[in-house]
Amino acid sequence: MENVTTSPILDSAVKPYVRPRRLRATPALRELVRENRWSARQLVLPIFVREGISEPAPITSLPGQFQHTVESAVALGREAVEAGVGGLIVFGVPAEENKDELGSNAWAEECIANQALRALRAELGEDIVLMADTCLDEFTSHGHCGPLTESGDVDNDAAVACYQKVAVSQAEAGAQVVAPSGMMDGQVAAIRAALDEAGFDDVAILAYSAKFASAFYGPFRDAVGCELNGDRKSYQEDPANRREALYETELDIAEGADMVMVKPGSSYLDVLSDVAEVSPVPVAVYQVSGEYAMVAAAAERGWIDLERIVDEQLTSFVRAGADFILTYWALTAARF
Ligand code: PBG
Numbered sequence: 001m002e003n004v005t006t007s008p009i010l011d012s013a014v015k016p017y018v019r020p021r022r023l024r025a026t027p028a029l030r031e032l033v034r035e036n037r038w039s040a041r042q043l044v045l046p047i048f049v050r051e052g053i054s055e056p057a058p059i060t061s062l063p064g065q066f067q068h069t070v071e072s073a074v075a076l077g078r079e080a081v082e083a084g085v086g087g088l089i090v091f092g093v094p095a096e097e098n099k100d101e102l103g104s105n106a107w108a109e110e111c112i113a114n115q116a117l118r119a120l121r122a123e124l125g126e127d128i129v130l131m132a133d134t135c136l137d138e139f140t141s142h143g144h145c146g147p148l149t150e151s152g153d154v155d156n157d158a159a160v161a162c163y164q165k166v167a168v169s170q171a172e173a174g175a176q177v178v179a180p181s182g183m184m185d186g187q188v189a190a191i192r193a194a195l196d197e198a199g200f201d202d203v204a205i206l207a208y209s210a211k212f213a214s215a216f217y218g219p220f221r222d223a224v225g226c227e228l229n230g231d232r233k234s235y236q237e238d239p240a241n242r243r244e245a246l247y248e249t250e251l252d253i254a255e256g257a258d259m260v261m262v263k264p265g266s267s268y269l270d271v272l273s274d275v276a277e278v279s280p281v282p283v284a285v286y287q288v289s290g291e292y293a294m295v296a297a298a299a300e301r302g303w304i305d306l307e308r309i310v311d312e313q314l315t316s317f318v319r320a321g322a323d324f325i326l327t328y329w330a331l332t333a334a335r336f
Contacts, residue, residue, distance in 0.1 A: 087129035218293075259284055
Protein backbone atom coordinates (compact mmCIF):
# COMPACT_ATOMS: atom_id res chain seq x y z
CA MET A 1 0.00 0.00 0.00
CA GLU A 2 1.38 3.37 -1.00
CA ASN A 3 -0.50 5.94 1.02
CA VAL A 4 0.27 5.09 4.59
CA THR A 5 -1.46 7.46 6.97
CA THR A 6 0.90 9.37 9.17
CA SER A 7 -0.24 11.25 12.20
CA PRO A 8 1.64 13.77 14.26
CA ILE A 9 -0.33 12.50 17.27
CA LEU A 10 0.54 8.85 16.88
CA ASP A 11 4.05 7.56 17.05
CA SER A 12 5.76 8.22 13.75
CA ALA A 13 5.98 4.52 13.03
CA VAL A 14 2.50 3.94 11.66
CA LYS A 15 2.73 0.62 9.93
CA PRO A 16 1.36 0.06 6.45
CA TYR A 17 -0.84 -2.75 7.76
CA VAL A 18 -2.75 -0.39 10.07
CA ARG A 19 -5.96 0.14 8.15
CA PRO A 20 -9.03 1.43 10.05
CA ARG A 21 -11.03 0.96 6.86
CA ARG A 22 -11.00 -2.80 7.41
CA LEU A 23 -13.79 -2.49 9.97
CA ARG A 24 -15.92 -0.36 7.66
CA ALA A 25 -16.14 -2.90 4.88
CA THR A 26 -19.65 -4.26 5.37
CA PRO A 27 -22.84 -3.16 7.08
CA ALA A 28 -22.55 -6.08 9.50
CA LEU A 29 -19.04 -5.14 10.52
CA ARG A 30 -19.98 -1.51 10.94
CA GLU A 31 -22.94 -2.47 13.10
CA LEU A 32 -20.75 -4.71 15.21
CA VAL A 33 -18.21 -2.04 16.04
CA ARG A 34 -20.61 0.91 16.31
CA GLU A 35 -19.79 2.81 19.49
CA ASN A 36 -23.08 4.60 20.01
CA ARG A 37 -26.68 4.03 19.09
CA TRP A 38 -30.01 5.42 20.21
CA SER A 39 -33.24 3.58 20.71
CA ALA A 40 -36.88 4.66 20.79
CA ARG A 41 -36.92 4.05 24.53
CA GLN A 42 -34.56 7.00 24.95
CA LEU A 43 -36.85 9.46 23.18
CA VAL A 44 -39.35 11.79 24.82
CA LEU A 45 -42.11 13.34 22.70
CA PRO A 46 -43.33 16.86 23.54
CA ILE A 47 -47.12 17.20 23.30
CA PHE A 48 -48.94 20.53 23.10
CA VAL A 49 -52.48 20.56 24.42
CA ARG A 50 -54.62 23.58 23.69
CA GLU A 51 -57.70 24.72 25.49
CA GLY A 52 -60.85 25.52 23.50
CA ILE A 53 -60.27 23.65 20.26
CA SER A 54 -62.30 20.73 19.02
CA GLU A 55 -59.86 19.44 16.39
CA PRO A 56 -56.06 19.23 16.45
CA ALA A 57 -54.57 22.43 14.99
CA PRO A 58 -51.40 22.15 12.88
CA ILE A 59 -48.44 24.27 14.02
CA THR A 60 -47.24 26.04 10.89
CA SER A 61 -43.65 26.46 11.99
CA LEU A 62 -43.40 22.84 13.18
CA PRO A 63 -44.64 20.84 10.20
CA GLY A 64 -46.15 17.55 11.35
CA GLN A 65 -46.72 18.80 14.92
CA PHE A 66 -50.10 19.83 16.30
CA GLN A 67 -51.77 21.63 19.14
CA HIS A 68 -53.91 18.82 20.49
CA THR A 69 -57.22 18.43 22.20
CA VAL A 70 -57.11 16.27 25.31
CA GLU A 71 -58.57 13.46 23.24
CA SER A 72 -56.13 13.70 20.38
CA ALA A 73 -53.26 14.01 22.88
CA VAL A 74 -54.30 10.69 24.37
CA ALA A 75 -54.50 9.13 20.91
CA LEU A 76 -51.01 10.42 20.15
CA GLY A 77 -49.78 9.11 23.49
CA ARG A 78 -51.12 5.70 22.62
CA GLU A 79 -49.33 5.76 19.27
CA ALA A 80 -46.14 6.70 21.09
CA VAL A 81 -46.51 3.75 23.45
CA GLU A 82 -47.09 1.42 20.53
CA ALA A 83 -44.01 2.74 18.75
CA GLY A 84 -41.90 2.16 21.86
CA VAL A 85 -41.24 5.83 22.68
CA GLY A 86 -39.84 6.26 26.20
CA GLY A 87 -41.68 9.32 27.46
CA LEU A 88 -44.07 12.20 26.88
CA ILE A 89 -43.73 15.78 28.06
CA VAL A 90 -46.88 17.88 28.21
CA PHE A 91 -47.12 21.61 27.45
CA GLY A 92 -50.39 23.43 28.07
CA VAL A 93 -51.73 26.18 25.82
CA PRO A 94 -54.49 27.99 27.73
CA ALA A 95 -57.23 30.15 26.20
CA GLU A 96 -56.33 33.86 26.03
CA GLU A 97 -58.84 34.70 28.75
CA ASN A 98 -57.05 32.36 31.15
CA LYS A 99 -53.75 34.22 30.95
CA ASP A 100 -52.84 36.72 33.64
CA GLU A 101 -49.85 38.54 35.10
CA LEU A 102 -48.95 35.64 37.38
CA GLY A 103 -49.81 32.78 35.07
CA SER A 104 -52.09 31.48 37.79
CA ASN A 105 -54.03 29.16 35.49
CA ALA A 106 -50.86 27.01 35.33
CA TRP A 107 -51.60 25.58 38.78
CA ALA A 108 -55.38 25.37 38.46
CA GLU A 109 -56.51 21.81 38.99
CA GLU A 110 -58.41 21.90 35.72
CA CYS A 111 -56.00 23.88 33.54
CA ILE A 112 -55.53 22.34 30.12
CA ALA A 113 -52.11 20.85 30.94
CA ASN A 114 -53.44 19.15 34.06
CA GLN A 115 -56.50 17.86 32.21
CA ALA A 116 -54.20 16.30 29.65
CA LEU A 117 -51.91 14.81 32.31
CA ARG A 118 -54.90 13.24 34.06
CA ALA A 119 -56.27 11.76 30.84
CA LEU A 120 -52.87 10.49 29.69
CA ARG A 121 -52.17 8.92 33.07
CA ALA A 122 -55.59 7.29 33.19
CA GLU A 123 -55.25 5.88 29.66
CA LEU A 124 -51.56 4.99 29.53
CA GLY A 125 -50.81 4.12 33.14
CA GLU A 126 -47.13 3.36 33.55
CA ASP A 127 -46.51 2.22 29.96
CA ILE A 128 -44.63 5.42 29.21
CA VAL A 129 -42.97 8.02 31.45
CA LEU A 130 -45.27 10.98 31.85
CA MET A 131 -43.56 14.34 32.27
CA ALA A 132 -44.80 17.89 32.62
CA ASP A 133 -43.02 21.10 31.66
CA THR A 134 -43.18 23.17 34.83
CA CYS A 135 -43.23 26.82 33.80
CA LEU A 136 -45.44 29.86 33.43
CA ASP A 137 -44.68 31.44 30.08
CA GLU A 138 -47.59 29.77 28.32
CA PHE A 139 -49.88 31.11 31.03
CA THR A 140 -48.66 34.68 31.61
CA SER A 141 -50.17 37.59 29.69
CA HIS A 142 -46.67 39.02 29.07
CA GLY A 143 -45.10 35.70 28.04
CA HIS A 144 -42.29 35.67 30.61
CA CYS A 145 -41.49 32.66 32.77
CA GLY A 146 -42.62 34.38 35.97
CA PRO A 147 -44.34 37.47 37.39
CA LEU A 148 -42.68 40.80 36.74
CA THR A 149 -41.29 43.34 39.20
CA GLU A 150 -42.17 47.04 38.96
CA SER A 151 -39.15 47.55 36.72
CA GLY A 152 -40.23 44.78 34.37
CA ASP A 153 -37.68 42.13 35.30
CA VAL A 154 -38.84 38.63 36.23
CA ASP A 155 -39.20 38.35 40.01
CA ASN A 156 -37.11 35.28 40.86
CA ASP A 157 -38.61 34.32 44.19
CA ALA A 158 -42.18 35.09 43.19
CA ALA A 159 -41.71 32.89 40.13
CA VAL A 160 -40.28 30.06 42.24
CA ALA A 161 -43.26 30.25 44.60
CA CYS A 162 -45.55 29.85 41.58
CA TYR A 163 -43.50 26.93 40.23
CA GLN A 164 -44.00 25.13 43.55
CA LYS A 165 -47.76 25.30 43.06
CA VAL A 166 -47.53 24.28 39.41
CA ALA A 167 -45.36 21.25 40.22
CA VAL A 168 -47.67 20.05 42.99
CA SER A 169 -50.73 20.43 40.74
CA GLN A 170 -48.97 18.47 38.00
CA ALA A 171 -48.02 15.70 40.43
CA GLU A 172 -51.64 15.57 41.57
CA ALA A 173 -52.68 15.26 37.92
CA GLY A 174 -50.43 12.25 37.43
CA ALA A 175 -47.05 13.55 36.24
CA GLN A 176 -44.25 11.19 37.27
CA VAL A 177 -41.62 13.77 36.37
CA VAL A 178 -41.81 17.54 36.62
CA ALA A 179 -39.42 19.56 34.51
CA PRO A 180 -38.84 23.14 35.65
CA SER A 181 -37.71 25.14 32.61
CA GLY A 182 -37.80 28.70 33.91
CA MET A 183 -34.14 29.03 34.94
CA MET A 184 -34.93 30.82 38.20
CA ASP A 185 -32.32 30.49 40.94
CA GLY A 186 -33.25 27.98 43.61
CA GLN A 187 -36.18 26.51 41.69
CA VAL A 188 -35.15 22.88 42.03
CA ALA A 189 -34.73 22.92 45.82
CA ALA A 190 -38.00 24.80 46.25
CA ILE A 191 -39.94 22.42 44.02
CA ARG A 192 -38.42 19.40 45.77
CA ALA A 193 -39.52 20.79 49.13
CA ALA A 194 -43.03 21.54 47.89
CA LEU A 195 -43.45 18.08 46.34
CA ASP A 196 -42.22 16.37 49.50
CA GLU A 197 -44.45 18.51 51.67
CA ALA A 198 -47.45 17.50 49.55
CA GLY A 199 -46.55 13.82 49.82
CA PHE A 200 -45.07 13.48 46.32
CA ASP A 201 -41.61 12.35 47.32
CA ASP A 202 -41.74 9.77 44.49
CA VAL A 203 -42.17 12.41 41.77
CA ALA A 204 -38.84 13.09 40.07
CA ILE A 205 -37.40 16.41 38.93
CA LEU A 206 -35.85 16.76 35.49
CA ALA A 207 -34.07 20.10 35.72
CA TYR A 208 -33.56 22.17 32.60
CA SER A 209 -30.13 22.97 34.05
CA ALA A 210 -28.14 24.39 31.19
CA LYS A 211 -30.82 26.21 29.24
CA PHE A 212 -29.58 28.90 26.94
CA ALA A 213 -31.27 32.09 25.71
CA SER A 214 -31.57 30.68 22.22
CA ALA A 215 -33.05 31.80 18.94
CA PHE A 216 -33.78 28.12 18.28
CA TYR A 217 -36.92 28.41 20.44
CA GLY A 218 -38.67 30.54 17.80
CA PRO A 219 -41.25 28.02 16.54
CA PHE A 220 -42.09 26.93 20.11
CA ARG A 221 -43.47 30.38 20.83
CA ASP A 222 -45.94 29.86 17.96
CA ALA A 223 -46.74 26.42 19.27
CA VAL A 224 -47.79 27.77 22.66
CA GLY A 225 -49.18 31.09 21.46
CA CYS A 226 -46.61 33.01 23.49
CA GLU A 227 -46.14 36.63 22.44
CA LEU A 228 -43.08 37.61 24.37
CA ASN A 229 -42.14 41.25 24.75
CA GLY A 230 -38.37 41.41 24.88
CA ASP A 231 -36.25 38.36 25.57
CA ARG A 232 -35.25 35.93 28.33
CA LYS A 233 -31.60 36.95 28.58
CA SER A 234 -31.89 37.94 32.23
CA TYR A 235 -32.72 34.39 33.26
CA GLN A 236 -31.59 31.99 30.54
CA GLU A 237 -27.89 31.46 29.97
CA ASP A 238 -25.71 33.30 27.51
CA PRO A 239 -24.98 30.93 24.58
CA ALA A 240 -21.31 31.90 24.87
CA ASN A 241 -20.89 30.40 28.34
CA ARG A 242 -19.60 26.87 28.66
CA ARG A 243 -18.22 26.96 32.18
CA GLU A 244 -21.37 28.55 33.57
CA ALA A 245 -23.42 25.67 32.17
CA LEU A 246 -21.51 23.25 34.38
CA TYR A 247 -21.98 25.53 37.36
CA GLU A 248 -25.74 25.72 36.79
CA THR A 249 -25.89 21.94 36.45
CA GLU A 250 -23.92 21.34 39.63
CA LEU A 251 -26.20 23.72 41.51
CA ASP A 252 -29.28 21.83 40.30
CA ILE A 253 -27.79 18.50 41.34
CA ALA A 254 -26.93 19.92 44.74
CA GLU A 255 -30.53 21.15 45.03
CA GLY A 256 -31.82 17.64 44.42
CA ALA A 257 -32.38 17.32 40.66
CA ASP A 258 -32.94 13.66 39.77
CA MET A 259 -31.97 14.32 36.16
CA VAL A 260 -30.41 17.28 34.38
CA MET A 261 -30.81 18.67 30.88
CA VAL A 262 -28.93 20.65 28.28
CA LYS A 263 -30.98 22.72 25.86
CA PRO A 264 -30.87 23.30 22.87
CA GLY A 265 -29.03 20.26 21.49
CA SER A 266 -27.10 20.44 18.24
CA SER A 267 -25.29 23.70 18.86
CA TYR A 268 -24.46 22.72 22.45
CA LEU A 269 -22.80 19.32 22.12
CA ASP A 270 -19.69 20.59 23.89
CA VAL A 271 -21.80 21.56 26.89
CA LEU A 272 -23.61 18.23 26.78
CA SER A 273 -20.31 16.41 26.75
CA ASP A 274 -19.00 18.45 29.70
CA VAL A 275 -22.15 17.78 31.71
CA ALA A 276 -22.23 14.07 30.89
CA GLU A 277 -18.64 13.73 32.01
CA VAL A 278 -19.30 14.93 35.54
CA SER A 279 -22.97 14.26 36.20
CA PRO A 280 -23.80 11.55 38.72
CA VAL A 281 -27.44 11.66 37.54
CA PRO A 282 -28.96 10.92 34.11
CA VAL A 283 -28.42 13.58 31.46
CA ALA A 284 -31.05 14.66 28.95
CA VAL A 285 -30.81 16.89 25.91
CA TYR A 286 -33.64 18.82 24.28
CA GLN A 287 -33.56 19.05 20.51
CA VAL A 288 -35.72 22.15 20.33
CA SER A 289 -38.31 23.54 17.97
CA GLY A 290 -35.95 25.51 15.73
CA GLU A 291 -33.72 22.48 15.26
CA TYR A 292 -36.74 20.45 14.20
CA ALA A 293 -38.10 23.18 11.92
CA MET A 294 -34.81 23.61 10.05
CA VAL A 295 -34.54 19.92 9.27
CA ALA A 296 -38.23 19.63 8.40
CA ALA A 297 -38.03 22.61 6.03
CA ALA A 298 -34.91 21.43 4.24
CA ALA A 299 -36.30 17.90 3.93
CA GLU A 300 -39.57 19.26 2.54
CA ARG A 301 -37.56 20.88 -0.24
CA GLY A 302 -35.73 17.63 -0.90
CA TRP A 303 -32.41 19.21 0.09
CA ILE A 304 -31.54 16.69 2.76
CA ASP A 305 -32.44 13.13 3.62
CA LEU A 306 -34.72 13.40 6.64
CA GLU A 307 -34.22 9.93 8.05
CA ARG A 308 -30.45 10.02 7.77
CA ILE A 309 -30.20 13.52 9.24
CA VAL A 310 -32.42 12.71 12.21
CA ASP A 311 -30.58 9.46 12.86
CA GLU A 312 -27.26 11.28 12.68
CA GLN A 313 -28.41 13.99 15.08
CA LEU A 314 -29.86 11.56 17.60
CA THR A 315 -26.68 9.49 17.43
CA SER A 316 -24.59 12.59 18.01
CA PHE A 317 -26.52 13.38 21.18
CA VAL A 318 -25.87 9.91 22.52
CA ARG A 319 -22.24 10.12 21.44
CA ALA A 320 -21.87 13.39 23.37
CA GLY A 321 -23.23 11.66 26.46
CA ALA A 322 -27.02 12.05 26.54
CA ASP A 323 -28.96 9.30 28.27
CA PHE A 324 -32.22 10.42 26.74
CA ILE A 325 -33.49 12.97 24.24
CA LEU A 326 -36.51 15.25 24.12
CA THR A 327 -37.36 15.64 20.46
CA TYR A 328 -40.29 16.41 18.19
CA TRP A 329 -38.95 13.56 16.04
CA ALA A 330 -39.59 11.00 18.78
CA LEU A 331 -42.52 9.25 17.13
CA THR A 332 -41.13 9.57 13.58
CA ALA A 333 -37.75 8.25 14.65
CA ALA A 334 -39.20 5.44 16.73
CA ARG A 335 -40.83 4.20 13.52
CA PHE A 336 -37.66 4.26 11.40
C1 PBG B 1 -40.38 27.67 28.41
C2 PBG B 1 -39.95 26.64 27.45
C3 PBG B 1 -39.47 26.94 26.18
C4 PBG B 1 -39.18 25.74 25.58
C5 PBG B 1 -39.48 24.73 26.48
N1 PBG B 1 -39.94 25.31 27.66
C6 PBG B 1 -39.37 28.23 25.50
C7 PBG B 1 -38.48 29.28 26.00
O1 PBG B 1 -37.73 29.10 26.95
O2 PBG B 1 -38.54 30.35 25.42
C8 PBG B 1 -38.62 25.63 24.21
C9 PBG B 1 -38.81 24.37 23.52
C10 PBG B 1 -38.57 24.42 22.07
O3 PBG B 1 -38.17 25.45 21.48
O4 PBG B 1 -38.79 23.39 21.47
N2 PBG B 1 -40.99 27.27 29.51
